[in-house]
Amino acid sequence: MLCLMLGLALGAAQLVPGAPAVVTVAGPAYIHLLVVGWITQMIFGVAYWMFPKYAVNQPRGNDTVAVATFALLNIGLLLRVVVEPLHAVRPSPVLGAALAIAAVAQAAAGLGFVLNTWPRVKEK
């Protein structure tokens, strides 16, 4: 919900005449707040909640992996949202390295979700 609100707010800011450059170049950040932060994260959450049990004593799979997935997805996304527009306006090696870290964090989150969810996709 927070990402949806942030994404819509950023989208609104981009439509304001005379918005600063760091806002007008934030199109990818806007899109990813909505499709990763809102849609994909909502899917992750609902799948974690309602997919068939992994096992009786571990119904939702590995909870540590799930928490790590949540943390990595949001750290990676928010880092990207902040850094990508800044890097577009004034590129620097430090900002570039931060984008690479954001990339790894989000890819790791995807891997964590798939590893934890795959065994739960089964016939009841």
Next chain:
Amino acid sequence: VSVWFVRAALAYLLVGFTIGAALLWNAGVPFAGQVGRLRPAHAEFLLIGWTAQLTLGVALWIFPRLRLGSLPHGRVGFAWLGFGLLNAGVWLVTAGRVADVATLAWSGRLLEVAAVAACAVNLWGRVRPGLSQM
């Protein structure tokens, strides 16, 4: 069949996120100029291969049965047809857009339309209150 939809969706999520990470890394620390050509694959895998396919798979799994006493997942043949068409479409669109061959891209998109129509044949009659609410 819903298991196949969801597992395929998870595979697209993994590949799509990995391509996205390569694109973002390349934007911050450039390592290969050609990586940008994979942007259409990133979008297609995540929007259709992941999000649309997962949604269809969960709907096929969880929607109410057609009528009391009918098979729980309706006309499964149409769901299988939808699965095949959707995944063929995703790869054709991706190949067409990455290689810049318009014929492949639009024919793939038409396969995706046909896939949704096939799934709709299965799902349409199942959009109703559950048996316990009737």
